[in-house]
Amino acid sequence: MLREPLLMLSRSARVKHLVTSMPVSKGVVSRYVPGESTEAAVDATRDLIGSGLHVSLDFLGEDTLDRAQADATVTAYTDLLRSLSQHGLSRNAEVSVKLSAVGQALPDAGEKVALDNARIIAQTARNAGTTVTLDMEDHTTTDSTLGILRELRKDFPETGAVLQSYLRRTEADCRDLAYEGSRVRLCKGAYNEPESVAFGDKHDVDKAYVRCLKVLMAGQGYPMVATHDPRMVDITGALATRHNRPQGSYEYQMLYGIRPDEQRRLAETGEQVRVYLPYGQEWYGYLMRRLAERPSNLTFFLRSLVSKK
Numbered sequence: 001m002l003r004e005p006l007l008m009l010s011r012s013a014r015v016k017h018l019v020t021s022m023p024v025s026k027g028v029v030s031r032y033v034p035g036e037s038t039e040a041a042v043d044a045t046r047d048l049i050g051s052g053l054h055v056s057l058d059f060l061g062e063d064t065l066d067r068a069q070a071d072a073t074v075t076a077y078t079d080l081l082r083s084l085s086q087h088g089l090s091r092n093a094e095v096s097v098k099l100s101a102v103g104q105a106l107p108d109a110g111e112k113v114a115l116d117n118a119r120i121i122a123q124t125a126r127n128a129g130t131t132v133t134l135d136m137e138d139h140t141t142t143d144s145t146l147g148i149l150r151e152l153r154k155d156f157p158e159t160g161a162v163l164q165s166y167l168r169r170t171e172a173d174c175r176d177l178a179y180e181g182s183r184v185r186l187c188k189g190a191y192n193e194p195e196s197v198a199f200g201d202k203h204d205v206d207k208a209y210v211r212c213l214k215v216l217m218a219g220q221g222y223p224m225v226a227t228h229d230p231r232m233v234d235i236t237g238a239l240a241t242r243h244n245r246p247q248g249s250y251e252y253q254m255l256y257g258i259r260p261d262e263q264r265r266l267a268e269t270g271e272q273v274r275v276y277l278p279y280g281q282e283w284y285g286y287l288m289r290r291l292a293e294r295p296s297n298l299t300f301f302l303r304s305l306v307s308k309k
C-alpha cells in the first residue's frame with residue numbers, strides 16, 4: 001500500500017523542502033496543525049474546551065541531536081503551560097511530550113538529559129494543575145521511554161504512558177501498566193516497524209488493540225483510548241459496561257482535525273474526550289505520518305501543493 005513509500009518519502013530532504021515551503025495556514029496542513037505559535041495553540045485549545053472537549057498539546061519536533069534545541073523545547077512547553085494556566089485552560093488541557101525532542105537521542109547522557117527535562121515539564125504542569133503524557137516513538141526507544149516513565153512516576157505518578165498495539169510486546173506492557181492511578185494511552189502505532197517486532201497485517205494490529213483494550217479496561221488504571229476507529233470506540237463502550245466503569249474512569253482521544261463530529265458526539269453523551277493538538281514549526285514529520293495513514297487525503301494535499309503561491 002502507500003504507507004511505506006510515504007513514510008520513506010518523508011525522509012527526503014527535497015520533498016521536505018517543497019512541502020515546508022507551503023504557508024502553514026494553507027490547505028491540508030492547517031487541517032491537522034492549527035498553527036505554529038503558542039498563541040495559536042492556546043486559541044485552538046480554548047475553542048475545543050468551549051465545545052466540551054479536553055486537550056493534550058504537542059509542541060512539534062522530534063529526534064533532536066542538539067542540546068540547545070532540546071532545552072528550547074522545554075522552554076516552549078513551560079511557556080505553554082504557564083499560558084494555559086493564565087487563560088484558565090489548564091484544568092482541561094495537558095501536554096504530550098516526545099522524549100526524543102527533549103534529549104533522549106543525544107549521544108552519551110541522552111537518557112539523563114531527557115529525564116531531567118521531562119521532570120522540569122512535569123513540575124511546571126503540576127504547578128499549573130495539569131499533567132504530562134510521554135508519547136511513544138519508534139520501537140528502538142520503547143525500553144528507554146518506559147524506563148524514563150518509571151523514574152518520572154516516582155515523583156510524578158500522574159504522568160501518562162503510551163503503548164502501541166502494533167508491537168508484539170505491548171499486551172505484556174499493558175499488563176505491567178494496568179495498576180491503580182496509571183494513565184495509559186493505547187494507540188495502534190504510527191511508525192514504520194519491522195515484522196520482527198511488530199504485526200505487519202492491519203487486521204492483526206486491530207486484534208491486538210482489542211486484546212490490549214481488554215487488559216486496560218479490566219485493570220485498575222485510567223485507560224486513554226486513542227483511536228478514530230468506530231469499532232474500537234464501540235468495543236470500549238461494551239467493555240466499560242462489562243467492567244462497571246463509569247464515564248470519566250477512562251477517556252477517548254482523537255487527533256485534531258480527525259473525525260471532529262465524532263469527538264463532539266461522544267462528549268455530548270457524557271464521555272471524556274481529549275483532542276491531541278500538535279502545534280509549532282516542525283509539523284512536517286507529523287503531517288507525513290497522518291498522510292501515510294490515510295492516503296485518500298493525498299489528492300487534497302497534492303492540490304494544495306500545486307496551488308501554492
Ligand SMILES: Cc1cc2nc3c(=O)[nH]c(=O)nc-3n(C[C@H](O)[C@H](O)[C@H](O)COP(=O)(O)OP(=O)(O)OC[C@H]3O[C@@H](n4cnc5c(N)ncnc54)[C@H](O)[C@@H]3O)c2cc1C
Nearest residue numbers: 135136162187188189190226227228229253254255258276
Ligand atoms: C490521541 C492520539 C495520540 C497518539 N499518540 C501516538 C503516539 O504517542 N505514538 C504513536 O506511534 N502513535 C500515536 N498515535 C497515532 C496512532 O498510533 C495511529 O497511527 C492513528 O491514530 C491511526 O490509527 P486509528 O486507531 O485511528 O485507526 P486506523 O486503523 O488508522 O483507522 C481506523 C478507522 O478509523 C477511521 N478513521 C481513521 N482516520 C480517519 C480520518 N482521517 N477521517 C475519518 N475517519 C478516519 C476510519 O473508519 C478507519 O477505517 C496517536 C493517536 C491518537 C488519536
